[in-house]
Amino acid sequence: MKKFTEEHEWVEVNGELATIGITSHAAQELGDMTFVELPDVGTEFAQGDVLSVVESVKAASDVYSPLSGTVRESNSKLEENPEIINASPEEDGWICKLSNFNPDELIPLMTEGEYADFIV
Numbered sequence: 001m002k003k004f005t006e007e008h009e010w011v012e013v014n015g016e017l018a019t020i021g022i023t024s025h026a027a028q029e030l031g032d033m034t035f036v037e038l039p040d041v042g043t044e045f046a047q048g049d050v051l052s053v054v055e056s057v058k059a060a061s062d063v064y065s066p067l068s069g070t071v072r073e074s075n076s077k078l079e080e081n082p083e084i085i086n087a088s089p090e091e092d093g094w095i096c097k098l099s100n101f102n103p104d105e106l107i108p109l110m111t112e113g114e115y116a117d118f119i120v
Contacts, residue, residue, distance in 0.1 A: 002090075003066065003109035006118065010090055011066040013106065018067055018098045022054060025119050027089035030056040033082035038074040039096050045069060047105050052095050054085065067105045069098030 002012040008026035012019045027033070035055040045051055045065040052063040074096045078084055085093035110118060 001106075002112060003106050004112065004115035004118075005064065005066045005109055007064045008119075009063060009066050011106070011109070013101075013103070016099055017072060018069060018101045019094045020051065020063075020066060020096055020098065021094040022061075022063055022085065022089055023115070024089045026061070027085050027093070030054065030061060031058040031086075032056055033085045036078040036082045036085065036095065038076070038078060039071045041071050041074060043071045044100075045071070045098070047102075054082070054095075063095060065098070066109060067098060067101040069101035071096050072099040073097040 002010055004010050004023060008023045010021055010023050033054060033056050037053040039051050047065060047068045049065050050062045051065040054061050054063060075094050
């Protein structure tokens with residue numbers, strides 16, 4: 001199940017891990033990625049905290065955590081190749097994976113259809 005935020009993040013829960021990234025729409029709006037600041041493994045975030053920063057040729061943008069949780073893994077491939085986000089923002093371009101998240105925080109987030117309506 002993939003859910004979306006008004007700040008253009010996505011989260012996909014698979015078992016006990018929640019994978020987080022920015023949406024295709026956000027990646028397209030930002031343009032070519034030049035740098036991604038990844039969160040450290042073991043860092044705890046509350047829902048809405050700044051999780052990461054992505055920089056592009058156009059702007060730098062905060063990435064907010066759609067869920068509270070603990071960083072279990074960061075996508076280290078983005079350190080050398082931030083453009084992965086442009087090529088595959090909702091698959092290979094994920095930013096981090098959280099554990100110990102609260103599934104109830106998913107409830108108010110948008111479905112794919114709701115997000116599609118939101119960005120029109």
